[in-house]
Amino acid sequence: MAKKKEIALKVEVSKRLKNILKTVVIVLGTTVGSVLLAITFFHFVFYQRIFPQIWVGNVYVSGLTKNEALEQVTKSIPTPSEIKINYQDESFTINLSSAEFSYDLPCSIDKAYNIERNYRIPQNIIFPLKLVLSSRHLPIVFNLNEETLSSQIAEIGNKINKEAVRPSVSLVNGELVVEKGVPGEILDENLLTKTIKENLAVGNSQPISVDTVFDNTQLSQEEANKLVERAQNLLGKSLVLEFEDYSSTYSKNTLFSLLNGKGGYEGTEIEQLITSFSASIERDPQNPVFVFTNNVVQEFAPAKNGVKVVKDQFQNQVIEALGKLEETAETIVLVNPEVVETKPQYQTSEVNNLGIKELLGKGTSKFVGSIPSRIFNVNLAASKFNGVIIAPGDTLSFNGVLGDVSSATGYQQAYIIKEGATILGDGGGVCQVSTTFFRAALKAGLPIIERRAHAYRVGYYEQDSPPGLDATVYSPSPDLKIKNDTPAHLLIQTRTNTQAKTLTFEIYGTSDGRVATTTKPTVKDVTAPPEDLYTDDPTLPAGQIKQIDWKAWGAKVSFKYTVTRNNEVIYEKTFNSTYQPWQAKYLRGTGPN
Numbered sequence: 207m208a209k210k211k212e213i214a215l216k217v218e219v220s221k222r223l224k225n226i227l228k229t230v231v232i233v234l235g236t237t238v239g240s241v242l243l244a245i246t247f248f249h250f251v252f253y254q255r256i257f258p259q260i261w262v263g264n265v266y267v268s269g270l271t272k273n274e275a276l277e278q279v280t281k282s283i284p285t286p287s288e289i290k291i292n293y294q295d296e297s298f299t300i301n302l303s304s305a306e307f308s309y310d311l312p313c314s315i316d317k318a319y320n321i322e323r324n325y326r327i328p329q330n331i332i333f334p335l336k337l338v339l340s341s342r343h344l345p346i347v348f349n350l351n352e353e354t355l356s357s358q359i360a361e362i363g364n365k366i367n368k369e370a371v372r373p374s375v376s377l378v379n380g381e382l383v384v385e386k387g388v389p390g391e392i393l394d395e396n397l398l399t400k401t402i403k404e405n406l407a408v409g410n411s412q413p414i415s416v417d418t419v420f421d422n423t424q425l426s427q428e429e430a431n432k433l434v435e436r437a438q439n440l441l442g443k444s445l446v447l448e449f450e451d452y453s454s455t456y457s458k459n460t461l462f463s464l465l466n467g468k469g470g471y472e473g474t475e476i477e478q479l480i481t482s483f484s485a486s487i488e489r490d491p492q493n494p495v496f497v498f499t500n501n502v503v504q505e506f507a508p509a510k511n512g513v514k515v516v517k518d519q520f521q522n523q524v525i526e527a528l529g530k531l532e533e534t535a536e537t538i539v540l541v542n543p544e545v546v547e548t549k550p551q552y553q554t555s556e557v558n559n560l561g562i563k564e565l566l567g568k569g570t571s572k573f574v575g576s577i578p579s580r581i582f583n584v585n586l587a588a589s590k591f592n593g594v595i596i597a598p599g600d601t602l603s604f605n606g607v608l609g610d611v612s613s614a615t616g617y618q619q620a621y622i623i624k625e626g627a628t629i630l631g632d633g634g635g636v637c638q639v640s641t642t643f644f645r646a647a648l649k650a651g652l653p654i655i656e657r658r659a660h661a662y663r664v665g666y667y668e669q670d671s672p673p674g675l676d677a678t679v680y681s682p683s684p685d686l687k688i689k690n691d692t693p694a695h696l697l698i699q700t701r702t703n704t705q706a707k708t709l710t711f712e713i714y715g716t717s718d719g720r721v722a723t724t725t726k727p728t729v730k731d732v733t734a735p736p737e738d739l740y741t742d743d744p745t746l747p748a749g750q751i752k753q754i755d756w757k758a759w760g761a762k763v764s765f766k767y768t769v770t771r772n773n774e775v776i777y778e779k780t781f782n783s784t785y786q787p788w789q790a791k792y793l794r795g796t797g798p799n
Contacts, residue, residue: 561694567650651722746795760787
């Protein structure tokens with residue numbers, strides 16, 4: 207009897223469970239159906255329209271088609287031409303037009319339209335609820351010349367900043383003297399840049415008020431005393447940096463400048479020191495320099511591994527050496543910087559496999575009348591190019607090969623064009639070399655990637671040539687860049703005849719049948735130079751006249767450069783040169799005789 211009751215109870219429970227499951231299935235089915243119906247209705251309502259709760263900048267665009275949204279945003283967000291920057295009672299202007307600022311509204315609308323528009327089932331169930339419960343504020347996409355903006359902000363900083371005077375200790379007349387420093391104020395340029403971009407991203411071009419960051423490294427008397435004590439420990443001691451056959455020794459005030467008055471060392475000063483030293487020893491890998499003789503390329507200067515200083519490790523080495531000088535009795539500490547060496551591209555064994563077979567082009571120029579220092583500089587600069595190799599596909603930078611032009615690299619002072627005047631400067635005459643190389647490249651039929659004419663017509667370059675065939679250079683820009691698009695390597699040969707005052711560039715390689723032609727330069731808009739200018743100079747005796755600049759006629763010159771192969775044009779370019787009329791300038795003595 208009990209067993210029958212147990213069976214009956216189990217049957218009853220099973221029926222109830224089935225009924226409960228049936229109810230659950232019906233409820234779930236109804237719920238899922240409702241959700242699917244809601245999702246379908248949602249997508250129907252927002253078919254080809256932007257989903258809910260979406261803003262572009264400060265404009266609400268939900269429910270609009272892309273075209274409607276673009277029209278609304280265009281009407282609501284004008285493109286600003288400038289932004290005012292206020293600091294205390296001063297006002298400055300950021301010129302957005304010169305920074306090439308523009309809104310990309312179509313792109314902004316596309317981003318708004320595509321939010322959550324992926325049509326995958328799990329997301330389609332969740333994202334309508336997400337959109338309804340939380341809004342999306344999208345930044346307006348814009349274009350901006352970052353370099354120009356940074357330059358304008360830096361100009362504002364230059365007007366606002368009050369540079370701090372750093373604490374220092376120096377040896378004056380045998381005594382250690384401490385300057386405790388003066389506080390300064392500095393514009394936070396990064397913060398201002400960020401604020402400008404954030405404002406533009408929401409269509410806000412209202413004036414921005416800025417503050418400065420207080421920069422105070424002024425020393426207390428206790429800190430000043432400690433700095434003197436540290437400097438005392440460095441008296442009579444030296445730090446020596448050495449690599450290969452180059453070394454530099456630092457002592458006394460130079461070492462004192464590396465001490466930080468608050469403790470430790472001045473990172474900026476140490477960085478400048480190692481940057482200066484590194485510049486003296488670093489070099490790119492140097493391929494063997496070759497001379498083309500009897501159809502064979504012969505090495506006349508050895509290849510050198512490239513050298514690059516590992517500056518982080520070098521800085522740590524210097525700091526460790528300074529600590530040793532301060533804390534021990536050692537009077538001299540030697541540091542050999544950590545470097546990475548790279549091998550050159552070519553070795554001596556490869557010199558006969560470069561395809562250098564024949565003369566492709568030759569350029570010449572004269573420099574009769576040059577002063578001795580200019581002749582010296584022409585010869586020195588030309589020597590840098592003798593034997594230089596250009597690999598197929600490579601572009602040679604004239605400034606890159608030439609390197610530093612200064613008295614430190616052996617150049618003498620001669621006349622150069624700088625800031626609208628002819629003045630004495632290191633390396634005058636280098637442009638004689640770039641001009642001659644330019645002419646050789648034209649004869650060889652090579653692509654001229656970069657070239658700029660001089661500011662005015664220079665007599666040297668028209669001694670054996672019409673105007674317009676010159677090329678000016680000045681590191682880092684302007685530069686003269688020539689590409690090797692031939693099938694083989696190119697070899698440059700230079701010859702300077704200091705007696706005849708002539709310079710020759712020859713380019714050797716393998717001819718691919720190209721023929722280069724240049725039209726006769728067209729000269730127009732010739733303008734006379736201004737009247738001579740006389741300026742009184744009390745440093746010259748009365749009646750003495752000294753010429754410091756020379757007149758030149760202005761003109762616009764152009765010629766066409768064409769390179770063909772098998773009667774097909776493979777390169778074509780028109781070179782335009784605008785030469786200013788140049789005024790002769792004289793100093794007229796007014797001083798005592």
